Amino acid sequence: xxxxxxxxxxxxxxxxxxxxxxxxxxxxxxxxxxxxxxxxxxxxxxxxxxxxxxxxxxxxxxxxxxxxxxxxxxxxxxxxxxxxxxxxxxxxxxxxxxxxxxxxxxxxxxxxxxxxxxxxxxxxxxxxxxxxxxxxxxxxxxxxxxxxxxxxxxxxxxxxxxxxxxxxxxxxxxxxxxxxxxxxxxxxxxxxxxxxxxxxxxxxxxxxxxxxxxxxxxxxxxxxxxxxxxxxxxxxxxxxxxxxxxxxxxxxxxxxxxxxxxxxxxxxxxxxxxxxxxxxxxxxxxxxxxxxxxxxxxxxxxxxxxxxxxxxxxxxxxxxxxxxxxxxxxxxxxxxxxxxxxxxxxxxxxxxxxxxxxxxxxxxxxxxxxxxxxxxxxxx
Amino acid sequence: xxxxxxxxxxxxxxxxxxxxxxxxxxxxxxxxxxxxxxxxxxxxxxxxxxxxxxxxxxxxxxxxxxxxxxxxxxxxxxxxxxxxxxxxxxxxxxxxxxxxxxxxxxxxxxxxxxxxxxxxxxxxxxxxxxxxxxxxxxxxxxxxxxxxxxxxxxxxxxxxxxxxxxxxxxxxxxxxxxxxxxxxxxxxxxxxxxxxxxxxxxxxxxxxxxxxxxxxxxxxxxxxxxxxxxxxxxxxxxxxxxxxxxxxxxxxxxxxxxxxxxxxxxxxxxxxxxxxxxxxxxxxxxxxxxxxxxxxxxxxxxxxxxxxxxxxxxxxxxxxxxxxxxxxxxxxxxxxxxxxxxxxxxxxxxxxxxxxxxxxxxxxxxxxxxxxxxxxxxxxxxxxxxxxxxxxxxxxxxxxxxxxxxxxxxxxxxxxxx
Numbered sequence: 001x002x003x004x005x006x007x008x009x010x011x012x013x014x015x016x017x018x019x020x021x022x023x024x025x026x027x028x029x030x031x032x033x034x035x036x037x038x039x040x041x042x043x044x045x046x047x048x049x050x051x052x053x054x055x056x057x058x059x060x061x062x063x064x065x066x067x068x069x070x071x072x073x074x075x076x077x078x079x080x081x082x083x084x085x086x087x088x089x090x091x092x093x094x095x096x097x098x099x100x101x102x103x104x105x106x107x108x109x110x111x112x113x114x115x116x117x118x119x120x121x122x123x124x125x126x127x128x129x130x131x132x133x134x135x136x137x138x139x140x141x142x143x144x145x146x147x148x149x150x151x152x153x154x155x156x157x158x159x160x161x162x163x164x165x166x167x168x169x170x171x172x173x174x175x176x177x178x179x180x181x182x183x184x185x186x187x188x189x190x191x192x193x194x195x196x197x198x199x200x201x202x203x204x205x206x207x208x209x210x211x212x213x214x215x216x217x218x219x220x221x222x223x224x225x226x227x228x229x230x231x232x233x234x235x236x237x238x239x240x241x242x243x244x245x246x247x248x249x250x251x252x253x254x255x256x257x258x259x260x261x262x263x264x265x266x267x268x269x270x271x272x273x274x275x276x277x278x279x280x281x282x283x284x285x286x287x288x289x290x291x292x293x294x295x296x297x298x299x300x301x302x303x304x305x306x307x308x309x310x311x312x313x314x315x316x317x318x319x320x321x322x323x324x325x326x327x328x329x330x331x332x333x334x335x336x337x338x339x340x341x342x343x344x345x346x347x348x349x350x351x352x353x354x355x356x357x358x359x360x361x362x363x364x365x366x367x368x369x370x371x372x373x374x375x376x377x378x379x380x
Numbered sequence: 381x382x383x384x385x386x387x388x389x390x391x392x393x394x395x396x397x398x399x400x401x402x403x404x405x406x407x408x409x410x411x412x413x414x415x416x417x418x419x420x421x422x423x424x425x426x427x428x429x430x431x432x433x434x435x436x437x438x439x440x441x442x443x444x445x446x447x448x449x450x451x452x453x454x455x456x457x458x459x460x461x462x463x464x465x466x467x468x469x470x471x472x473x474x475x476x477x478x479x480x481x482x483x484x485x486x487x488x489x490x491x492x493x494x495x496x497x498x499x500x501x502x503x504x505x506x507x508x509x510x511x512x513x514x515x516x517x518x519x520x521x522x523x524x525x526x527x528x529x530x531x532x533x534x535x536x537x538x539x540x541x542x543x544x545x546x547x548x549x550x551x552x553x554x555x556x557x558x559x560x561x562x563x564x565x566x567x568x569x570x571x572x573x574x575x576x577x578x579x580x581x582x583x584x585x586x587x588x589x590x591x592x593x594x595x596x597x598x599x600x601x602x603x604x605x606x607x608x609x610x611x612x613x614x615x616x617x618x619x620x621x622x623x624x625x626x627x628x629x630x631x632x633x634x635x636x637x638x639x640x641x642x643x644x645x646x647x648x649x650x651x652x653x654x655x656x657x658x659x660x661x662x663x664x665x666x667x668x669x670x671x672x673x674x675x676x677x678x679x680x681x682x683x684x685x686x687x688x689x690x691x692x693x694x695x696x697x698x699x700x701x702x703x704x705x706x707x708x709x710x711x712x713x714x715x716x717x718x719x720x721x722x723x724x725x726x727x728x729x730x731x732x733x734x735x736x737x738x739x740x741x742x743x744x745x746x747x748x749x750x751x752x753x754x755x756x757x758x759x760x761x762x763x764x765x766x767x768x769x770x771x772x773x774x775x776x777x778x779x780x781x782x783x784x785x786x787x788x789x790x791x792x793x794x795x796x797x798x
Contacts, residue, residue: 008545010545010546010549016629017626017629032705098652119701121626122626123620123700123703124699124701124702125445125617125697126445126449127699130450131448131450175416193775193776194776196618196700196703197701198776199704200703200704200707203542208790223779226790226791227786227792228782228784228785229786233783233785239455246781248781248782249782250789250790251789251791253790260776260778263778263779300410316415361627362704362705
C-alpha cells in the first residue's frame with residue numbers, strides 16, 4: 001500500500017541558524033527529500049555598486065570592506081588593484097609584501113570561519129568554530145596592530161597601503177606562525193578524519209570539473225572539483241610570484257573535498273606568510289602619483305581625490321572564496337562611472353539547485369556550508 | 381524513641397523512612413497510611429533532588445561546554461555564575477508562553493505536560509540506595525523502557541500541533557529514530573536480564589555487588605549499545621536529530637516559548653538523569669562500590685556515578701557532529717541490532733553453562749568477561765569493515781597538493797549520497 005503524499009514547501013531562511021546571514025532557500029520537499037530548490041537573495045542588498053558611483057575612488061575603499069565582511073583585506077586589495085591598473089601606478093615593493101601578508105592572514109581567518117561553520121552545519125555543537133574563532137581573533141589582533149580596525153580594515157590605499165606596520169608586528173606574526181600549524185594539525189585530527197563528518201559530507205553535492213567550469217565556479221569550489229586553478233599562480237599579483245606554495249585540489253568534487261581544500265589552504269597560507277616574514281623589504285609603502293591625477297593639487301603620497309584617465313579596468317585576485325574581480329569604468333571624473341564586483345560567493349551559489357535537488361534537508365545545510373557564502377558579498 | 385536513633389544513620393535514607401513507617405504503625409494508624417506517607421516523602425524528595433540537580437547541571441553543562449569551547453561560560457549570575465540555572469528558570473517562567481494562532485491549542489498545551497510526566501515517573505523504579513527505591517517493581521527495567529517510550533507521543537503531539545513544518549519534520553524523525561533504537565535498547569537490557577535472571581532494579585545491584593563485578597566489565601557491548609540508544613532516546617547530541625539546530629532550528633519545539641519550552645528543556649534533563657540512573661544501576665553497580673557503601677551513604681555513591689555518566693553525555697555533545705537521520709537508522713538496523721543479537725546469544729549460552737555446570741562465579745565470570753571483551757572488540761571491528769568503514773577509501777583524506785596549474789585531478793570516485 002502506498003500512502004498518498006504531496007510535496008510541501010519549506011523556507012530555510014532568511015532567519016535560520018544555518019544560512020550564514022540572511023540567505024533564503026525555498027525548498028520543495030517530498031518527505032525529507034528535496035525535489036526543488038529556489039534561491040532567494042537580496043535581503044542584504046545595499047546597492048553598493050550604485051552607491052560607489054557617487055563617491056570618490058578613495059571613499060569607495062570602505063565599501064569593499066563591507067561586501068565580503070569576513071575577508072575585508074582581500075576586498076580592499078582587489079579594488080585598489082583595479083584603480084591602480086587604470087591609473088598605471090607601480091606599487092612599491094614593501095607595499096606589495098604588506099598586501100600579501102594581509103591577504104594571506106585574511107585567507108587564514110576567513111577559512112577558519114568557513115571550516116568552523118561547515119563543521120557546525122555538520123552538527124558539531126559549536127566546538128570547532130569556537131576554537132577557530134580563537135585563532136581568527138589572534139589574526140584580527142594583528143590587523144588591529146596594523147591599521148586599528150579588526151573587521152572592516154580599510155587598509156589598502158590606491159598606490160599602496162594606509163600605514164606601515166608597527167615594529168612589534170613581525171615578532172607577533174612570528175609567534176603566531178609558530179603556534180598556528182599546531183592548531184591546524186589539531187583541527188585536522190578532529191575534523192578531517194572524523195568518521196561522522198566524512199559520512200555527512202563525502203559524496204554530497206558532487207560537481208565534476210566540467211560542471212564546475214561551466215558554472216564558472218572559482219576558489220575552493222573549483223579546486224574541490226579537482227581543477228588546479230589559483231589566480232595567485234595563474235595571474236600573480238602583489239608578491240605572490242616571489243613566494244612558493246602549492247595549490248590544494250580535491251579529487252571527488254564533493255562537500256568533503258571543498259572542506260579538505262580549505263584545510264590544506266590554511267597550511268599553505270602559513271607557508272606563504274613564513275616566506276613573507278623572511279623576505280619583506282624596507283622602503284616606501286605608497287607610490288607617488290603624478291599631480292595631474294590628484295585633485296585638487298593635494299598630497300601626491302596619500303591623495304584624497306584622484307581623477308583616473310578615461311577608460312576601464314578589471315582586476316582580479318584569489319579571495320578566500322574565489323575569483324574576486326572589480327570592474328571599473330572611469331569617465332575622467334572623481335567617481336567611477338561604473339563599478340561592478342564579480343562576487344565569488346554569488347557565482348559559487350549558482351549550482352546550488354543542482355547540488356541540493358535529490359538530497360535531504362540535512363544535506364542541503366551541509367552543501368550550503370561547503371559553498372561558504374558571505375551574504376554581504378552575494379547581495380552587495 | 382527508636383525513630384530518633386535511626387534518623388542518624390545517614391548511610392541510608394531508607395532506614396529513616398522505615399523507622400517512620402514503624403512509628404506510624406505504632407501510633408495505631410491503618411496499614412495504608414505509612415505506605416502513602418512514605419510514598420509522598422519519596423516523591424517530594426526525588427522531585428526536589430531532580431530540580432536541584434537540574435539547576436546545578438545547567439550551570440555545569442554550560443561551564444564544561446564553555447571550557448571545551450575555549451571560553452569561560454556563564455560567570456555573571458552569582459558566584460562563578462552558579463545561579464545561572466536559577467536565572468534561566470526565572471526567565472523561562474516570566475517569559476510569555478506564546479501560542480501561535482494556527483496551532484491545535486489543546487495538543488499544544490498538552491505536549492509539554494505529557495513529556496514532563498513520564499520523565500519524572502521513571503525515577504519511581506530507580507534504586508538510589510539500599511531500600512531507597514520508591515516502587516520496587518518486579519519488572520522495574522521493563523517499566524523504564526515502557527515509560528521511556530511515552531515521550532514520543534508528546535514529541536509528536538508537539539510537532540503536529542505546532543503547525544510548523546520544521547516541527548513536524550522533527551517529530552517524524554523522533555518517531556523513526558525511536559522505533560529503531562527502542563529495539564536496540566531492549567536487547568541491550570535483555571543481555572543483562574538473562575545473566576541476572578531478574579527484572580527488578582534492586583536485583584541488578586545486588587547481583588553485581590554479590591559477584592564483586594560491574595556488569596559493564598562482563599557485557600561491554602551491551603553498555604555501549606545502551607548508551608547510544610539512550611542518547612537517541614533522550615535526544616542529545618550527537619543524536620539530537622529531531623532538534624537538529626543547524627537544520628530544523630529547534631525541531632519539534634520550534635514554536636514553544638516561555639515555560640512550555642522550559643518543560644521540554646527540563647524533561648530532556650530529567651530523561652537524561654533517568655538514563656544515567658539506569659546505566660549506573662544496570663552496568664556500574666548502582667549504590668555499591670566494593671564495600672565503600674558501608675562507610676559512605678549509598679545514595680551519594682549512586683549520585684556520584686550518575687553525574688560521572690552525565691559528564692560523558694556532555695562530553696559527547698561538545699565533541700561529536702550529528703549524523704544524518706538515515707545514517708543513524710542504518711547504524712541501528714545494520715550494526716547495533718546485529719551485535720545485540722550476538723550478545724544475547726553469547727550471554728545466554730554463558731548463563732546456561734554457568735547454571736547447568738554449577739560453577740563458582742569467581743571462576744567463570746573472568747572467563748566470560750574475557751570472551752565478551754574480545755568478542756565485542758572483534759565483532760565491532762569486523763562488522764564495521766563489512767559495512768565498508770575503517771577501510772582506506774572511507775578514511776579521511778587531505779587535499780592533494782600540486783604545482784601544475786590547470787591540471788585536473790578529478791577521479792570521480794565515491795557514490796553519491798553514500
